[in-house]
Amino acid sequence: MASPSYVSTRGRSPLTDFAGTVINGIAPDGGLFAPSTWPRLNLDDLTADGADYATLAERLLTPFVGEGLPAGALAAAARRVQARFSHPDVVPLVELEPGLHVLELFHGPTAAFKDLAMQLVAGMAESLLAETGERLLLVTATSGDTGAAAVNAFAGAERIDLVVLHPLDRVSPMQRLQMTTSGASNVLNLAVRGDFDDCQRLLKRLLSETGKTKTTRRVSSVNSINWARLSGQAPYYAATAAKLAEPATYVVPTGNFGDAFAGWVARQCGLPIGDLVAATNRNDALVRALHTGVYERTQAEPTASVSMDVQAPSNFERLVFEATGRDADLTRGLFEDFNKAGRVTLPGEVLAALRREMSAVSISEAETVAEMQRTWRENGRVICPHTAVALHAARRIERTGPVVALSTAHPAKFPDSVEAALGFAPERPSQLQGLEGRAERFETVDATLEAVLAAIG
16 A cells, blocks of 8 residues: 655645654644545444454554554554553443433543553554664653653653653642653653643744754654644544444544544544534633634633643644645644734634534533533533533533533542542542652753753753
């Protein structure tokens, strides 16, 4: 199979193959990679012969990978994911009440949905580096779960050094412990004096100014700006669609917009995915953009759903690129203006196209708590605040077909929020036990490129 090519959303980078998206993270012109053309997928083909999750993921991703990985690397990476999840279905679908479902994505090693794609990319990256002999400096910005998943996936990797940027005092204690107690010599955790948007801004500058690092290592990222990371989230939409008799509406708790865009990818490739609803907390830049046409970055506010405290979701650029009819010049102009001014007005025809592809709703802190209480009272389930954001939005929808709320993290990752809402702390799964008391290792830095570069060395 020939290797598919990838373009930049900003149009000023050469085409690359799938391996290039894994190793480079973002395009040289500062844009994000997207397939030159979208493959067509058939759900019956993906699920033929009683395919398990790993087989389905391999089949779905093969048209995106082509010959971009060493032989057998994709299959091995998909098997790695399935082996590290504790539930036999990997991503079980639970019906709370007729027509309303919760998709559990938290049965992996760090109890969050990030494990599904992170473990996959770790397998891919290690296979590529073993073939080329290179060493990779991998940098990730996190509002909590991405960093934990990255540390778990890459700790001890032979050819990869991992740097995690997390906002100081703005992740849950459990998330912090998952990131800072691995003891792995190839992991450096930096607590940034700022919010997630500051961490993400620093990450993008590091990727675009790699010449300033004092290293001969390649520099990349495993945030969902990395196409390989994002595409690794599409299989669970396919697995869910296979369990339902008709296309469902998917309500996705949204921070950096990668999870929601992965659902768009699955639908764009022809899979039976219905409407997509991005549910945010009070950090609602995406909601305001789709409602008013003004995309504006404001200071992120702390919430119980800390992993969604994002006011400049990077993957929105990918959806805008598609909504412009893949007009890279227009996309580049919009996001360069946004990066400079923190505000941009979307052209009317682009806004109309965006609204056809996705809707968005903001859920308040009071509504989040009320949903946690209602779900416990009426359904006997303890949910995390991120799941509560999605589920509250899902309950608002007039059901003409199935509705699926994505449950992105185990509630035990946020015990303080759960206890405040329900009066008791959730029971911990095995992967979250024994973290307290371990030695933590991290450095606190200012939110400047110079400070981060000095820490990296």
